[in-house]
Amino acid sequence: MLKRVHFGPSVLPFLLVAPQIIITLVFFIWPTSHALYQSLLIEDAFGLSTEFVWFENFEVLFEDEHYLGAFERTTIFSLLVASSSMGFSLVLAAMADRVIKGSMAYRTFLIWPYAVAPVVAGALWVFMLDPTLGILTYGLGAMGYEWNHKLNGGEAMGLVVVAAAWKQVAYNFLFFLAAMQSIPKSLIEAAAIDGAGPVRRFCTIIFPLISPTTFFLLVVNVVYAFFDTFGIIHAVTQGGPAKSTEILVYKVYNDGFVGLDLGGSAAQSVILMIIVIGLTVIQFKYIEKKVEY
Amino acid sequence: MAQVRLDNLKKTYPNGFKAIHGVDVDIQDGEFLVLVGPSGCGKSTLLRMIAGLESISEGVLTIGERQVNDLEPADRDIAMVFQNYALYPHMSVFDNMAYGLKIRGIDKSEIRERVKKAADILELTDEQLSRKPRQLSGGQRQRVAMGRAIVREPSVFLFDEPLSNLDAKLRVQMRIEIRQLQERLGITSVYVTHDQVEAMTLGHRLVVLNEGRVEQLGTPIELYERPASLFVAGFIGSPAMNFATAQINGQGTAVALPGGAEFTLAEGVYPSHADRTVTLGIRPEDLTLSEKAQDNCVLTASLVEHLGADTLVHGHFGTDQTDMTVRLSGIRRVEKAQQLPLEILPEKLHLFDPESEKRLA
Numbered sequence: 233m234l235k236r237v238h239f240g241p242s243v244l245p246f247l248l249v250a251p252q253i254i255i256t257l258v259f260f261i262w263p264t265s266h267a268l269y270q271s272l273l274i275e276d277a278f279g280l281s282t283e284f285v286w287f288e289n290f291e292v293l294f295e296d297e298h299y300l301g302a303f304e305r306t307t308i309f310s311l312l313v314a315s316s317s318m319g320f321s322l323v324l325a326a327m328a329d330r331v332i333k334g335s336m337a338y339r340t341f342l343i344w345p346y347a348v349a350p351v352v353a354g355a356l357w358v359f360m361l362d363p364t365l366g367i368l369t370y371g372l373g374a375m376g377y378e379w380n381h382k383l384n385g386g387e388a389m390g391l392v393v394v395a396a397a398w399k400q401v402a403y404n405f406l407f408f409l410a411a412m413q414s415i416p417k418s419l420i421e422a423a424a425i426d427g428a429g430p431v432r433r434f435c436t437i438i439f440p441l442i443s444p445t446t447f448f449l450l451v452v453n454v455v456y457a458f459f460d461t462f463g464i465i466h467a468v469t470q471g472g473p474a475k476s477t478e479i480l481v482y483k484v485y486n487d488g489f490v491g492l493d494l495g496g497s498a499a500q501s502v503i504l505m506i507i508v509i510g511l512t513v514i515q516f517k518y519i520e521k522k523v524e525y
Numbered sequence: 526m527a528q529v530r531l532d533n534l535k536k537t538y539p540n541g542f543k544a545i546h547g548v549d550v551d552i553q554d555g556e557f558l559v560l561v562g563p564s565g566c567g568k569s570t571l572l573r574m575i576a577g578l579e580s581i582s583e584g585v586l587t588i589g590e591r592q593v594n595d596l597e598p599a600d601r602d603i604a605m606v607f608q609n610y611a612l613y614p615h616m617s618v619f620d621n622m623a624y625g626l627k628i629r630g631i632d633k634s635e636i637r638e639r640v641k642k643a644a645d646i647l648e649l650t651d652e653q654l655s656r657k658p659r660q661l662s663g664g665q666r667q668r669v670a671m672g673r674a675i676v677r678e679p680s681v682f683l684f685d686e687p688l689s690n691l692d693a694k695l696r697v698q699m700r701i702e703i704r705q706l707q708e709r710l711g712i713t714s715v716y717v718t719h720d721q722v723e724a725m726t727l728g729h730r731l732v733v734l735n736e737g738r739v740e741q742l743g744t745p746i747e748l749y750e751r752p753a754s755l756f757v758a759g760f761i762g763s764p765a766m767n768f769a770t771a772q773i774n775g776q777g778t779a780v781a782l783p784g785g786a787e788f789t790l791a792e793g794v795y796p797s798h799a800d801r802t803v804t805l806g807i808r809p810e811d812l813t814l815s816e817k818a819q820d821n822c823v824l825t826a827s828l829v830e831h832l833g834a835d836t837l838v839h840g841h842f843g844t845d846q847t848d849m850t851v852r853l854s855g856i857r858r859v860e861k862a863q864q865l866p867l868e869i870l871p872e873k874l875h876l877f878d879p880e881s882e883k884r885l886a
Contacts, residue, residue, distance in 0.1 A: 418611035421578050426625035426677075427599035436624075440615045 310457030317397035325408035346402035354467030385476025527589035559728030604674035784845025806875035
């Protein structure tokens with residue numbers, strides 16, 4: 233007979249999980265529940281009186297053309313960021329996958345931008361493209377193009393897209409490269425013997441085989457563009473000119489902390505929360521479907 | 526269908542490592558040539574050089590009438606079967622087989638016809654053609670990999686250890702299928718394996734490679750009966766050949782082990798090697814029980830293995846401690862420490878120079 237081992241009651245397991253639970257409670261559950269509650273309130277700008285209004289804040293939001301405009305802008309912005317950063321890093325990864333000499337150096341340099349904080353990345357691009365001081369502005373001027381993202385909404389959008397995508401290229405590159413290197417080499421060789429050139433091999437063998445990674449990155453990039461680009465926008469355009477770069481997450485900040493419409497701002501953040509939950513569900517559901525080689 | 530000529534092929538890696546030191550082989554049209562050797566002997570490298578997956582550092586490779594040294598794999602008119610099959614996992618079996626044809630721009634009806642024909646040869650059903658490779662068993666995947674090679678109708682088939690991922694039973698079956706297929710299609714084939722049984726049964730001729738050099742090139746029977754070196758002698762045959770240091774007598778008529786056992790040599794072959802120290806090689810199956818009970822050739826058994834069809838007796842001759850294995854056919858009741866009188870035909874003795882490790886006479 234095997235002796236059954238009994239563990240006496242101990243506080244140690246509770247102590248060990250306590251930090252994680254406390255962090256979750258303080259930084260996630262508490263603010264979330266507060267936002268949920270606040271989205272049902274209307275508060276005056278001085279915080280002297282509040283009124284419980286059920287879903288009136290949401291009703292107002294969906295009739296507000298500025299809010300719907302921000303929705304549309306965010307969609308365009310995140311699609312542009314996701315497609316440009318993924319497309320660019322896919323090309324880089326495909327090239328780095330073929331390199332043999334100095335591949336470590338390439339990889340290290342390509343991974344660096346990921347370590348840069350969003351605000352710093354934004355500041356970097358602001359300096360380079362400042363309408364009066366920027367070196368790239370100067371270069372564009374020499375080619376006869378007058379760059380001024382402080383006046384031109386399209387240019388401002390272009391600038392935040394470039395800054396946001398640039399930062400994400402490193403992350404995407406890492407995942408694409410890892411996916412490409414996990415494809416057995418003999419598959420590529422078999423395709424070469426079958427007569428497929430490098431471009432054909434990429435399109436018919438490599439790209440289909442890395443599609444689970446591509447899908448994962450698409451979700452991650454959309455989430456990034458939706459939420460993590462606040463710092464970049466704040467540093468580069470503050471949502472301007474004329475709200476042309478005001479995406480949803482920036483509008484939450486602008487309406488709440490600048491406009492002091494706390495109820496409306498909370499309602500917006502609840503909607504964002506629902507979007508991120510939806511995206512996460514999609515990601516988990518499809519990412520489980522593994523591809524066998 | 527084509528001749529393949531390897532003319533002094535050499536491979537040196539950028540780090541200076543020499544993998545292949547000049548290989549010369551003429552592969553006849555329709556021949557099945559097997560490259561065999563232990564792992565790391567360069568057999569796969571040589572095959573990949575023929576395929577165009579590794580560059581050729583020196584020498585000339587011709588397939589048919591063309592020198593193909595600098596041609597891309599796709600332009601060499603070859604097809605290859607990989608060890609892990611290398612089937613495209615996202616494509617159906619049909620698409621796997623049709624891929625090379627599609628790239629060559631062959632029209633759809635002909636592709637369907639050729640894939641169907643190959644599937645019939647390999648006994649793949651229509652239902653299996655629509656499946657993905659991962660839904661097939663190991664043996665079926667193996668067939669698909671061969672089907673992909675067949676539909677291309679190449680001049681040369683290259684096989685890179687295609688059976689090593691299969692279990693023992695399936696391996697024997699697929700071995701026979703590959704042999705039959707090759708005979709039926711008559712396509713020149715080069716086959717790499719580390720398994721000497723596979724090599725012996727499949728090849729018209731074998732190339733035994735060791736550390737990037739050709740040890741011997743010949744038919745399976747030649748390699749078995751007259752191994753050119755100690756390496757080939759030890760590599761071909763199972764259980765492996767027995768080796769012992771021995772001394773030829775003054776007349777060159779007999780060879781003696783230090784322990785006293787003596788074997789008569791074939792007449793008139795070794796007079797020039799009289800009084801020499803040699804390495805004596807004896808195949809376990811060449812020793813037979815003697816009726817005459819010669820007292821100078823007696824094996825003391827130390828271990829007996831019953832295989833059913835054969836009995837393997839391990840032991841040593843007289844006081845010589847070199848281990849010897851004897852393969853007796855059928856079931857023999859042999860006790861430990863029993864004395865077995867043995868004999869061997871003089872022409873079955875293999876003598877090697879201990880220095881150069883080459884065969885004598």
